[in-house]
Amino acid sequence: MARRRQEGNFFFRLDVDFFSDRKIKILKARYGADGITLYIYLLCEIYKAGYYLKIDEDFEFIVSDDLNMDSNKVKQVLNFLLERSLFDNTLFQSDKVLTSAGIQRRYQAMVKARALKTPITVERFWLLPEEETETFIKVHPSLNNSENKSDNSRKNDDNSRKNNTKGKERKGEYIDTAPPGTYFADPSLNEVFLLFLKVRQDSGDHLTEAQIQLLKEDLSSMSDNPDELITIVKKSTMSGWKTFYPLKKGRGKKTEAKNSKNRFNNFQQREYDFEVYEKKLLSKAEEG
Incomplete structure (x- = not known):
């Protein structure tokens, strides 16, 4: 009887500088040990299946039960991981798939020993370009829908940049590459938010509309006061941060000090x- 071919993996590599990664530091700072635990849990599930994981609407509740973690916190951490590109947000929004280029690079290294003897065929959600794909990984372009989506995403980004240059003199230079539209009813808050997006784009971050929406929701949850939100956005912009952090309430301490x-x-x-x-x-x- 022929031995069944292994599809997933029994283990995966965790680099010794894992906790030195800036994204991991911020993940731990914002969500503590729960954030790290959830990220490693998701990596285990992905590599156990292969190089990606397709989830459904019940997934958050399953993870919540497995890790004894509040389902709302699971959702918050997952949104953070998508926003910081630890998982590919485009594939997640279109197909509810968790993977990334980094995950697929490590997957290639893991399967190399056995794939050199018997090449592995990948049919869906492969993100690596041809020059980064090893020879023992066979990709079917006609079946790999992630290629078409990434091409469309690039075209949309290019069109967006061209359209956003219009009206530059009318509304201010910061509108140059910022996505069009009104995100906040308060004009001043909307202006500083657009400036924040423009600074991020100038630094090389190509934000999707879904990522911008997550940033907006995250910011809105921090205060009901537009002036406080404006201060939060300005601080993040000046500091070069990629997300927002609540203002520290220091008034009580100052009063106590006096x-x-x-x-x-x-x-x-x-x-x-x-x-x-x-x-x-x-x-x-x-x-x-």
């Missing part, structure tokens, strides 16, 4: 009405 000046060795001083106190002293002096 009050601490009126304390001696952790004992709260009494509050005196000095006019009444002065009258008492005068009356005692007259009696004496």
Whole structure:
């Protein structure tokens, strides 16, 4: 009886500088150990299946149960992983598929030993260009729908850049490469948000509309005050950050620090009405 051909993998490589990666540092800073756990869990599921994982609407609840993690947090971390390109957002939006070019490069290294003897045929969701695809990986262009989607994505990006140059003088230079449209009802907030997008694009980040929507939702969840949101966006823009962080509420600490000046060795001083106190002293002096 012929031995069944192995489709997935039994293990995958985890680089020793995993925690030195800037994206991983931010993931841990925002979501703690839960963020790291979920990312590694997803990598295990992907490599167990091969080089991609197709999910459905129940997936978040399954992961939530497996990891004993709130389903809303699962959704937040997944959105972060897509926004930071740890997974390919285009494929996820079109086909609910989790994979990335980096995952597929590591997949090639993992299957090399056995694929040199028997080449592996990939039919769907292959992201690597021909020059990066090893000879033992056989890609069927007619079946690999990710190629067509990536080509269409490039064309749309090019058209978007051409269209966005119009009206540059009318609304300000920052509109040059920022996606058109109004994202916030408050004009000032919308302006600084568009500036943030423009700075990200100038640094080489080609954001999809889905990624922009996630950024908008993330920002909106931080405050109901437009002025606070404007401050958050400006800080992220000036700092070169790729996402937003809530403002630190330091007013309570400052007030406490001021009050601490009126304390001696952790004992709260009494509050005196000095006019009444002065009258008492005068009356005692007259009696004496």
